[in-house]
Amino acid sequence: MQRLIAIVDDGTDALAAPHPLDRGSATEAMQPARPLERGGLSADVVDRPREVRRPRRAGVIGVPVSATTYAEAVDCILEAARRRRPYTVTALAVHGVVEASRDPGFRRVIEDFDMVTPDGQPVRFALNLLHRAGLRDRVYGPTLMLRLCERAARDGVGIYLYGSTLDTVTRLERELVAGFPGLVVAGSEPSIFRPLTAGESVALAQRIERSGAGLVFVGLGCPRQERFAHDHRDLIGVPQVTVGAAFDFHARTKKQAPGWVQAASLEWLYRLCQEPRRLFRRYLVTNSLFVWRFALQAIALGLKGRA
Template sequence: MTLPPSSSIGLTPTPASRARLTSLRRRGRALPRLRRTARQILTTRVDATSYGDACDRIQAWAEARRSCYVVAANVHVVMTAYQNPNYQAIVDRAALVTPDGMPLVWGLRWLGIKGQSRVYGPDLMLAWCQRAAQVGLPIYLYGGTEATLGKLNLYLQQHFPGLIIAGTHAPSFRPLSPAEIAEDADRIRQSGARVVFVGLGCPKQEQWMHSQLGQVKAVMIGVGAAFSFFSGEVSQAPRWMMNLGLEWLYRLSQEPGRLWRRYLVNNPMFILLFGLQLLREKFLGDR
């Protein structure tokens, strides 16, 4: 496997990267959530970051055994948050919100973050697995089915020699009882994992991560369909379509029954609302 060009930059800790890690560690127990550059897109804070910066932050939090989570935000996440105050509060609690979708990358650029690139959840997963294999921090895979996890486990072990996969678990698709939720958290704690990849899809994965704050002493990262992609069960859009912001069209062609509302209703609504936001900021200076 060859990592995408965008995700292969800054994965191995460099002198500058190590200095940033030292700075992050010296900040004490408070999570550095709002101290980085960020912009508000509709009602959601989206952080200006990169694969290297995100991996540095994840490493610092993982080494400190902090309980926190990362949201990879796309239009679906932003629109769900805009329409649901409870979900908005969950996204607001994230230690890091990455621009997962190209519309959010363009949005950050239009809002003054020049040169912002995409930090796509599945690519961030690969980037962190490469880093984790180098620094020896164990990961955990939570989500999907047992068959999916078996294929994903094999894929990651083949492509990242030295990666420690501390455990995997495929929770039931039905709502879990409090006892089952507690059992899952205990299983993850006992594994010793420092980073937990969560593949439950939006909004379920963000809701689960938020519910586990303080229970799971690890960095939780929601990666959506990454488990299905890397297990080979679902194909990813060609890279050129991703770069043009057309991944939604490819995925819609694959799963029209499940995704039509997400893309054909939410996408036009996002364009309208964000267009109005840009006009307000341009003419009223309202940011």
Template sequence: MKRNILGVLVDATTYGQAVATVLDAARRRRPFALTALAVHGVMTGVLDREHAARLNSFDLVTPDGQPVRWALNALHRTGLTERVSGPTLTWHVLRAAADEGLPVYLYGSTEQTLDRLALNLQNTLPALKIAGREPSGFRTARPGEDREIADRITASGARIVLVGLGCPRQEIFVHAMRPLLQMPLLAVGAAFDFHAGILRRPPLWMRRHGLEWLWRLASEPRRLWRRYLKLNPHYLLLVAAQKTGLRRPVPPPPATDRTGSFPL
């Protein structure tokens, strides 16, 4: 069930529920959009109401990051005992897809990362069928390119699409492509880099205590310092204001119109 966190609707869900929902959409060949939002993802919606409307149109938004899970529990008493992170959810979905013979399509990142990712997946999940892979173009799509991409994905025989473009580019892409594909699209963030072995995940104790941001900041300080050192305190202040009633954010209605241009 969706809950309001600062105007962004996040689902109080678990790994098991999320995987079951994705697999059901894949079996039924049904359009479906999922993203896993940590603090940065929620704040992209807070700071951009148009993007919040886009996020609020997603079928499933999981609480990636302990602070988002904490907010769900503090604001809405959901009683969630674990977050649903993009990399871990990706692994669960891939394992289930391998078990059921559902081919997957990998979209985003670089050719080198996709090569390493595909090799690792073939070694760890030999039954997994990778229908195709396509690196990011690192540019804005030209008119009509959305249908060309959708045609390539459909022709590949894929039943699930994993999108790793980074936030918020991947959510914009998924929102634009959802009407064109009869299958679930999952915006999975850094999952490609983690499962390709390019990025290391922090120790379990850091993940459990909401300190994954600190690990990533130490790994990529120049790229991420603004994200974490500015947005994290802002997020905490806004959640406190919502909790005390000083701020009553109204979620924008889900965006039904497709973006005219979107990132590849």
């Protein structure tokens, strides 16, 4: 329990003063919307009404990202869970944002999500610099997962775990139950590592419904998990939060970067050292593209501001 609570509190509350977004909706605290770069989020996508409140979003290299906080994100997701409404949430770091900017189909999937949190510090910096979001912290997927589990245990909302391997998801369930007394893991199952057939999708949705879970965590890796949540939104019918590597971190099958490394925006380097062959090309390409496209967007907004 101590380990999980420590992760929840690691660096996320150490602020000089409460941030204004924690006192209400990001829509109230944000500056008036600036024009987005060409190919960015259109106003009808930003302001489209939904049954459950959604944080305000703004374009980062053409991809909609929610200017939100842990407090607001947890409130919105648990509201949808209590009302048993479909609600899709993902946490995008630089890799996910760049993939969405390069792939029009994936970008449309992300645009249809209810919440896209700034998982990486560079994404938070971009929101602050481009749109004056004033965010004092990112909303990191693994920490968001723990905060949601903490609240779900308190509010009596059962959770369902879907993804990764049988060993990982079994360990994860054990760690979460030990870390959050009262948390109900209504069900868990591993990925079958291929797209589900129509019949398998219906059967999965039925298992989740029979379990009584009000919140589903999906750990399939980006972009597969986002496509899964999008495709199963109405079929599953309750909030889905895609958290990727959080399954491995909280199951203790992979090491998570120390808090000071995360705060210094060097988590990518920490993970690269752990898995150099798999991640070298990804980080070389995506990090470079993010910096280049961010610079172009900043220049474009600066020129528009002077016009």
